[in-house]
Amino acid sequence: MIISVEGIDGSGKTTQARLLAESLGHLEPPPLLVREPGGTGAGEGIRELLLNRELTISRETEILLYAAARAELLTQVIGPAVKAGRLIICDRYIDSTLAYQGYGLGGELDWIRDLNCRVVGSLTPSLTFLLDLPVERAAARRPGKADRVEQRETGFHQRVRRGYLELASLEEERFVILDALQSPEELRQVIWEQVQRRCLPPPGVE
Numbered sequence: 001m002i003i004s005v006e007g008i009d010g011s012g013k014t015t016q017a018r019l020l021a022e023s024l025g026h027l028e029p030p031p032l033l034v035r036e037p038g039g040t041g042a043g044e045g046i047r048e049l050l051l052n053r054e055l056t057i058s059r060e061t062e063i064l065l066y067a068a069a070r071a072e073l074l075t076q077v078i079g080p081a082v083k084a085g086r087l088i089i090c091d092r093y094i095d096s097t098l099a100y101q102g103y104g105l106g107g108e109l110d111w112i113r114d115l116n117c118r119v120v121g122s123l124t125p126s127l128t129f130l131l132d133l134p135v136e137r138a139a140a141r142r143p144g145k146a147d148r149v150e151q152r153e154t155g156f157h158q159r160v161r162r163g164y165l166e167l168a169s170l171e172e173e174r175f176v177i178l179d180a181l182q183s184p185e186e187l188r189q190v191i192w193e194q195v196q197r198r199c200l201p202p203p204g205v206e
Contacts, residue, residue: 001199002078002123004093007131008161009150010138011180012187016131017091019188020195024087032081036092037069040076051147059105063112066097071119078123087199093125095167100149103163104156127198129191130168131180135161138180 003020007013014035021033037047046069049055050062057065070093078088094116101107135157142150168175176194178187 001127002082002088002090002093002125003195003199004090004095004125004128005131006092006095006099006128006164007180008133008135008138008157008164010141011131011133012141012184013129013131014091015184016129016187016191017089019184020191021089023188023192024089024195027087029084029086031087031089032077033089034073034077034091036073036090036096037066038073040069040072042072043069051149053146053148053151055148057148059101059107062105063097063101063107063115066101067115067119070094070097070116074120074123082123090125093128094120095125095128095130095164098167099160099163103166104152104160125174127195128168128171128175129194130164130175130177131187132161132165132177133180 005013005017005020017033017035021031024031036043037050038044046065050057050065078090081088094113097116098109098112102109102112135154138157139154165177168177176191178190180187182190
């Protein structure tokens with residue numbers, strides 16, 4: 001099973017992905033936590049390129065770079081882990097590309113979907129947590145100097161947020177929308193309850 005955690009920058013998704021991995025640490029084999037883009041040597045190099053404030057990258061190139069990093073992660077990390085029976089927790093996945101490069105930058109959604117379906121095949125999330133909050137509140141949370149994506153205008157981030165919510169409305173069975181203005185511990189508890197109900201066997205069942 002693959003569980004993804006999504007949201008605009010500053011939503012707290014990285015924290016919640018880590019906390020969920022900790023909560024599931026008792027599983028055998030243990031869950032695998034991955035981030036996108038990244039998780040491999042090539043993926044981390046692509047991540048550095050994509051977030052570099054000094055670079056200008058076209059929309060189509062950006063879409064292809066995210067797909068390339070994802071392909072490496074699937075081939076080297078996620079695929080083997082799934083074969084080993086591990087649960088995968090993804091800090092971002094395909095929905096991020098649809099929200100950011102599709103809705104945010106105006107990329108062709110059908111092309112993005114088709115490209116990424118070819119990359120991941122059947123390895124898609126069974127459950128996705130969307131941490132939702134106003135763009136202004138998310139921006140106030142982000143520490144330090146903004147990267148190439150974070151520094152984009154407010155309108156871009158608003159389109160990304162609306163895109164996420166539209167994606168969630170199209171797949172209501174997969175998405176769980178959470179109010180990211182809650183405290184990290186409150187969010188952790190809600191996520192844990194959902195995972196227990198939807199992903200884990202009842203007590204006493206192997």
